[in-house]
Amino acid sequence: MQNSSMAPKKSIWNAIYNQRQLIVLTFPFLIMVLIFNYFPLWGWILAFKDYKPYLGFQQSEWVGLKNFTDLFSDMYFFQALRNTLVISSLKLIFNFLSSITFAILLNEVKNMLVKRTVQTVSYLPHFVSWVVAANIIYTVLSPDYGIINDLLVKFHIIKEPINFLGEPQYFWFIAPATEVWKEMGWNAIIYLAAMTNIDPQLYEAASIDGAGRLKQIWHITLPGILPTVKILLIMNVGWILNAGFEQMYFLQRPSTLDYSDILETYILRYGIGSGRWSYATAAGIFNSVVSLILVTTANRIASKIGEGERVF
Incomplete structure (x- = not known):
């Protein structure tokens, strides 16, 4: 039973090892997606603030859902x-x-x-x-x-x-x-x-x-x-x-x-x-x-x- 439970894990790691070159090739694309598609989501915090460029992210006043209320x-x-x-x-x-x-x-x-x-x-x-x-x-x-x-x-x-x-x-x-x-x-x-x-x-x-x-x-x-x-x-x-x-x-x-x-x-x-x-x-x-x-x-x-x- 122990051998059968360990078999899937070994097969997964073997597959990763066998395809290590392909996995490494995907790293630049994953980094690009993270930088251009996911990291900018941090900027969504602006929607809940009255953002002033001279005050910056931290010092700008929190306004909650006011911008959404104005929008709708x-x-x-x-x-x-x-x-x-x-x-x-x-x-x-x-x-x-x-x-x-x-x-x-x-x-x-x-x-x-x-x-x-x-x-x-x-x-x-x-x-x-x-x-x-x-x-x-x-x-x-x-x-x-x-x-x-x-x-x-x-x-x-x-x-x-x-x-x-x-x-x-x-x-x-x-x-x-x-x-x-x-x-x-x-x-x-x-x-x-x-x-x-x-x-x-x-x-x-x-x-x-x-x-x-x-x-x-x-x-x-x-x-x-x-x-x-x-x-x-x-x-x-x-x-x-x-x-x-x-x-x-x-x-x-x-x-x-x-x-x-x-x-x-x-x-x-x-x-x-x-x-x-x-x-x-x-x-x-x-x-x-x-x-x-x-x-x-x-x-x-x-x-x-x-x-x-x-x-x-």
């Missing part, structure tokens, strides 16, 4: 929260649908030269910074010389050019549309990689049984990439309160703030920009806690919908 009593905070949820949800839906559809269509292309060319062109916008991308979007949507307005007027869809980026009611649709243009090709890469793991014999058998391309996509391709879709969905749900700071910051205008102001730009303007460091920290804690709750909930739902095991 500010109407502009709830406006920013609404915009964040709406824009992030639309991005999540359109990004998933467009990326999966594009990957499936690209997977059906048999000419490798055409396939590689289209794929390369599609993910090039991913490498363009939002500074440059915002200028491109402004040019395309300009009411004076933008190609979108020119086409709409030419085909008599509208009578006069529309200032798309100056009218708040259009922003909730412009944000996800521009995100799809920039990230669709890049996001499709992982789905194309998942499709390569599908056994080609399944398609051959389905073809022999008389299934067309659409039925093969529905019954073979989509179920084959479903585990990948679930994992990416869970990861993206956890980031639903991050609607894309750079995109919103460069595209929003004072006239569209009612629809374009998200939590991150709200924190920048009302927190850091106004010197309210503690208030900004409280808003950041709210963002992190809600994101943790969302990703945990999504993981539980996915485990029940799927085959019974959680992804994480």
Whole structure:
């Protein structure tokens, strides 16, 4: 009995010893995660103080939950929260649908030269910074010389050019549309990689049984990439309160703030920009806690919908 109880311990230490080189290689990454992801959590103490830079952490006055009370009593905070949820949800839906559809269509292309060319062109916008991308979007949507307005007027869809980026009611649709243009090709890469793991014999058998391309996509391709879709969905749900700071910051205008102001730009303007460091920290804690709750909930739902095991 003693030997059998000691066996698991010996096997664990033997495994650690045998993989000691790999474990040592992980140390730099663990240190990086600790420095950039966990040590900064000590700064959350600011949310419970009236932080003054000239007084420092220790001497600043404790105010308890006052910053959170101020946060939840500010109407502009709830406006920013609404915009964040709406824009992030639309991005999540359109990004998933467009990326999966594009990957499936690209997977059906048999000419490798055409396939590689289209794929390369599609993910090039991913490498363009939002500074440059915002200028491109402004040019395309300009009411004076933008190609979108020119086409709409030419085909008599509208009578006069529309200032798309100056009218708040259009922003909730412009944000996800521009995100799809920039990230669709890049996001499709992982789905194309998942499709390569599908056994080609399944398609051959389905073809022999008389299934067309659409039925093969529905019954073979989509179920084959479903585990990948679930994992990416869970990861993206956890980031639903991050609607894309750079995109919103460069595209929003004072006239569209009612629809374009998200939590991150709200924190920048009302927190850091106004010197309210503690208030900004409280808003950041709210963002992190809600994101943790969302990703945990999504993981539980996915485990029940799927085959019974959680992804994480």
